[in-house]
Structure formats: structure tokens, C-alpha cells
Amino acid sequence: MEAIKKHALVGDRLIHGEGTGYQDWLNWSGLDALQPLDIDACFPAGKRVLIVAPHPDDEILGCAGLLQQLAQLECEIVLVAVTNGTQSHPGSRVYTAEQLNSIRPAETQAALEVLGIQHVVSRLALNMMDGEVSSQQDRFYQALESLVKPEDILVCTFDRDGHPDHETTGKVVQQLANELQLSCYQVLIWAWHWAIPEDSRIPWNKALKLQLNPQQLAYKAQAIACFKSQLKPDQSTGRPPILSPQTIQRILMPCEVYICD
Numbered sequence: 669m670e671a672i673k674k675h676a677l678v679g680d681r682l683i684h685g686e687g688t689g690y691q692d693w694l695n696w697s698g699l700d701a702l703q704p705l706d707i708d709a710c711f712p713a714g715k716r717v718l719i720v721a722p723h724p725d726d727e728i729l730g731c732a733g734l735l736q737q738l739a740q741l742e743c744e745i746v747l748v749a750v751t752n753g754t755q756s757h758p759g760s761r762v763y764t765a766e767q768l769n770s771i772r773p774a775e776t777q778a779a780l781e782v783l784g785i786q787h788v789v790s791r792l793a794l795n796m797m798d799g800e801v802s803s804q805q806d807r808f809y810q811a812l813e814s815l816v817k818p819e820d821i822l823v824c825t826f827d828r829d830g831h832p833d834h835e836t837t838g839k840v841v842q843q844l845a846n847e848l849q850l851s852c853y854q855v856l857i858w859a860w861h862w863a864i865p866e867d868s869r870i871p872w873n874k875a876l877k878l879q880l881n882p883q884q885l886a887y888k889a890q891a892i893a894c895f896k897s898q899l900k901p902d903q904s905t906g907r908p909p910i911l912s913p914q915t916i917q918r919i920l921m922p923c924e925v926y927i928c929d
């Protein structure tokens with residue numbers, strides 16, 4: 669039996685193995701009981717929304733449904749890319765860091781085109797080092813501070829999502845939101861993997877559920893298929909895909925869940 673390990677940054681929120689299954693989450697009555705996210709009230713028309721993604725794909729895995737609904741509301745959307753995800757394939761000859769630096773942002777662009785919303789999204793790259801965001805927090809905070817306007821609404825990854833870059837992104841964005849008294853919504857991505865239904869490590873009482881209709885969910889699935897670098901095994905290292913079929917199935921739940929203080 670595998671010993672229980674703790675990570676220096678993410679503690680017991682470890683992403684390993686297959687994780688909790690899609691059906692386990694769907695069968696959980698607590699998911700139905702979550703408070704709905706009222707999109708018109710939370711994201712009023714005319715406001716600008718900053719979606720801060722640690723890696724190219726997080727904006728789609730986490731927020732493809734939200735993105736589609738915001739576009740319908742004609743909100744101005746700014747996608748802030750913290751890193752270009754260059755370290756997803758260490759030692760690979762198929763996907764070097766230099767190649768990933770252009771491949772991964774292009775995959776996001778293709779995914780936004782699938783969602784039909786590329787014209788309402790502008791992308792700003794902070795160019796932080798993938799996997800090292802926690803050691804660049806001050807620079808991250810300052811870069812973000814210079815982008816944010818007084819009425820903005822912030823969306824980011826959950827500050828206890830289990831991936832160090834996701835957690836740092838959540839912490840830094842929430843800190844800025846607190847400082848400037850802005851609304852902040854933290855989306856669950858890898859938490860669905862390591863957490864279990866009723867898990868006390870997730871503040872379910874602060875969770876808001878955004879329902880996706882079948883069409884929005886189908887577009888989300890098509891958009892995820894654009895991240896080819898993350899979906900194929902790596903022949904040069906023998907590593908499996910970064911996003912396993914189980915991960916994809918799980919993230920295609922008919923809702924997205926956002927934590928909001």
C-alpha cells in the first residue's frame with residue numbers, strides 16, 4: 669500500500685492515481701444541494717471579468733461554461749495567463765519547453781474559437797515560470813495589480829486546488845481582491861480529483877454551482893479536445909497523457925463550482 673505523503677506546498681491535497689470518479693460526484697446529493705450561481709447578479713452586464721489561469725487549459729477546464737455565459741451577457745473578458753505551461757513534459761523530445769511556449773497558448777486560442785468567443789476575449793501573458801509560481805508571488809501580485817481596474821470581477825483557480833501553481837494563483841488573486849474589495853470566484857479543477865464527496869477540505873458552504881446546458885457542455889468537450897499536447901501519451905518519455913480520460917470525464921460534469929467568500 670502506498671504511504672501517505674505530504675507535499676510541502678499543498679499538504680494532503682495530492683493529485684495521484686485516478687482520483688474520485690465522475691459518477692461518485694454525480695451521485696452525491698450534496699452537489700445538487702449547492703447554491704446556484706446567479707450569473708446576472710454575480711456578473712452584471714458591463715463589468716469586466718478577469719479570468720486568471722495558471723496554465724493554458726485551466727480557463728477551459730474550469731470555466732468553459734462561465735466563458736460561454738459571460739459572452740452571451742456581452743461582458744468584457746480578459747484572460748490573464750500566468751504561465752505558458754512550458755513544464756508539462758519534462759525531458760520530452762516531442763514537446764520541449766520552447767515548443768510548449770507557443771503550442772499551449774495556441775491551444776487555448778483554438779479552444780476559445782470552438783466556444784465561438786475569441787472576439788470577446790483578450791489575452792495578457794504574465795510569463796511566469798511554470799511550476800514555480802509560488803516563488804514569484806510578489807511579482808505576480810504587482811503584475812496583476814497593474815492590470816486590475818476598480819470595478820473588475822476576478823476569477824481564478826481555488827487556493828486549495830492541490831496543484832501548487834493553482835493554489836498560489838488562488839491566494840494571490842484573492843489577496844488582491846480583498847485589498848481592493850473586488851468580487852473573486854475560485855473555480856475547482858484538480859480538487860475534483862483528490863477530494864471526495866462531503867470532503868471537509870472544501871468550503872462547500874461558500875460554493876456556488878453554475879449549471880451548464882447540454883449545448884454548453886458539448887462545446888466545453890470540443891474545446892478541451894483542442895489541448896492535444898495534454899491529451900496524448902508522450903512517445904519520447906513513455907509518460908501517459910497529462911489529462912487522463914478519467915480527468916476529462918470528471919471535468920465534464922454538467923456544472924462548474926466556484927468558491928466565493
Ligand SMILES: [Zn+2]
Nearest residue numbers: 722723726834
Ligand atoms: Zn493548471
